[in-house]
Each structure stands twice: as structure tokens, then as C-alpha cells.
Amino acid sequence: RRRGYAEAVFCEGKSPAQLRAIATALRERHADGAPAGARTLFTRADEERAAAILDVLPDARHEPEARLLAWPPEPPEPTGGLVVVACAGTSDLPVAREAELTARYLGRRTELVVDVGIAGLHRILARVDTLRRAAAIVVVAGMDGALPGVVAGLVSAPVVAVPTSVGYGASFQGMAALLTMLNSCAPGVGVVNIDNGYGGGHLAAQIAAPRPE
Template sequence: MEAREILTRFKKNEITLEEAEHYFRKEPFEKMGGYAKLDSHREVRSGFPEVIFCSGKADEHFVHIFQKLYEDNGEVFGTRASRHQYELVKDLLPGVEYDDLSHIIKIEKKHKEHIGKIAVCTAGTADIPVAEEAAQTAEYFGTRVERIFDVGVSGIHRLFSRLEVIQEANCVVAVAGMEGALASVLGGLVDKPVIAVPTSVGYGASMHGLSALLTMINSCANGIAVVNIDNGYGAGYIATQINRLAVRENQEQ
């Protein structure tokens, strides 16, 4: 539970003073054997709970971390998960969901409010797995997401047909492989930040996304920030931060 929830429950006499004190006296991390230290105060500091990068984790470690984060937060989110990892936890935690496209595994609270709006755009259909990682990350953290797929520069009229929706968003995520030109085009058409996500989609000279990465870093358009190759999670996280600031500003006005 986060600090606000603890204080609210104490105010409503749902927990005792001793129980509230026990929470605040806890270390800012929780040791799990000799293999992990869960950052239990991350949401207090940053506004976002800890999530799991699932790839490469031993089965036992993954299961224990996944269960513990769910017990602490009432929901849990993991990226780069395999179907094998899903099989490990699906009987232990019946509410778990797995997406084969984005490789996201999660248990999410029902009836979650989604605020503001970001637009997640892809150049091609092959970029959708990374875009879905970005979109589902943002949705998990409470952002309303508009998906706009397959609007790359080889048929730019497709992008123009959805331009009004994109321009209404508080932030735009541009996901593209090949030469990665979509981010530059969007940067010249919107007055909001653009987060460029290079993907490893392309033929040999794309160098597994390096060509798209270099194009995006060298963009002549303003207002573009670039995350690592295939890093949909990082883009969804930053887009949510920007979206929250925009919503807060609108509320204050």
C-alpha cells in the first residue's frame, strides 16, 4: 500500500495507529533471499510502483517476485515475459493476464481511471509489439491511450487522416524501424513532446534498429526525445509522466 492509502485507512479507523506505524518503519526495500531487494517505497518517491523485467530471471525468483509485488500492491506488471513464465503463475494467481504480442504479463485492478490522452503511433504493422508495450505500460499507470498503427512515411496520407486525433494528445509516441522517419514527421506536425522509439524491424543495413536510432537522434524536428531500441516500456513511462503534468496543469487552470 502507498502512504496516502495508509493514512486514509487510519483516518477511517480501518487500521490501528500501531499498524500504520509499522508500515512507515519498514525499510524502503524488502529483501527476498539473496537474489532481490524489492523497492517498496518507489511509488512514494516517484509516483510509480516497481515493475518486473521478466526476461532472464530464474523461474523461482520470477514467481516469488511476481507474487510479492501483487500482495503488496494489489496489482503487478511485468515486461518481456515468456509464455513459460505465464504458465508458472497462472494457477497461483488466477487473475493474471498474458499478451503474446507485447510479452506483457500483469494483474491489473478493475475499474481503473484513465486520464488525459497520449497517442501511440507506429510506422508499420511489424512495429506493433513494441508499440503495445508502450501503450499497455501507459494504460497500467492510468493513462488513456489512442492507438494509431501503420501510418508510416511510405503512405503518409494515412497519417494525415488521423492527424487531428494525434494533435489532441498530451504526448505522442512514435514507434518505427527501417529508417525511423516517422518521429521527424510527427515532430513537425504537433506542439506536444514526441517520444521516438526505434525498433529492430528492418533489413540488414538497419543493423537491428541502429539505423532508426541514429535517424531519430539526428532529427531536425524539435521536441523529440529518443529512448533505446525496442524500449516500449520506457516510452510508455515517460509519456505517462508528461500526460500527468498536462492533466495537472489543466486542472489548476
């Protein structure tokens, strides 16, 4: 397990049979009781893959919108600072939820802020208080990818920007949003891969982790 954090299994490109085998190995490794702190996340699991995992680990928590499963199902008691995850609309929600749940299972308190696109600034201005309470903010955005830069201009906390492949044409599968975020006028924005909600939530959880001393 990487430095004390939950282990992740990336399900895309693995067959249901392969996932069943991974889940079985996991269950057997922990046959003698609830593993203390040894949580596993299954990410990017579609319905078929989720079913294969639940077959073997029926008590796993399944979050279909985020395409994520966690086993054992309970997240750890939260420590450290608050992680806020923000996005503009329903299309970006699966990635935003993946980020939020990852941060939650890595041990942070989380809050989700939706429907805050830059085409209607009043909505994001109305949520500034929530954003300012965060120790780390994940901002998920497709199309023009402009939201993280606007958020970073409103707060002092680090912003983790997650571009999504939402869009069409000249969005080039998230490339446009990615470039926007890398060119953000406001400093304080770190970018992860397109659609990488897991990575965004993981980085935010690390940023908001309780300080060692």
C-alpha cells in the same frame, strides 16, 4: 514503488522459477485484500514466463502480443491528458502495444494509430486530428526510423520516439532507427532505448500526467 507509479518486473533473463518467486512474494505482500494503487507490470514475458506468473497470480491480465502481464488486472481510472501511440506496421506492433499498455496502467487514456508509414504520407495525414488531440505521442519505428520526425513536424505535443530492432542488414538491430531519431530535423523529439516500449509509454505517461496544482 517509484514515485507513485506501477512497479515493473523485467522478465527477460529471469528464469520461470525466479518469476514464480517474485509473484509469490507479491501475492503475499497483498494477501489481505486488493492493493490500492500498488499495481505491478511484468514486461518482456514470453509464453513460458507468462505461464509461470499466471500459475501464481491466475487473475493477472495477460497481453501476449505486448508480452506484458498486469496484477491486479484492472488499470487505474484514467487521469491527465491523452497518450497516442503510433507505428507503421505489424512488425512494430508488440513494442507499440507495450508502450500503450504501460501508459494505460500508469493511469492515462490511450489511443493506438497503426499503419502510418512515411512511404504513404496520405495515411498519416488522415490521422492528424487524432495526433493533435494528444498530450504526448509515442512513435514506434524500425528500419529508417523516420516516422517520429514527420509526426513531430505535424503537432505541438512532445514526441517520445522508440526505435525498434525491426529490419535487417544496415539497420544494425535498431541502431539506424535510433540515429535517425536523434537527428530529427523537427524539434520536440525525445528518444528512448531500442525496443523499449515500456520506457516510451512510461515517459509519455509522465508527460501527460495531471499537473500537480
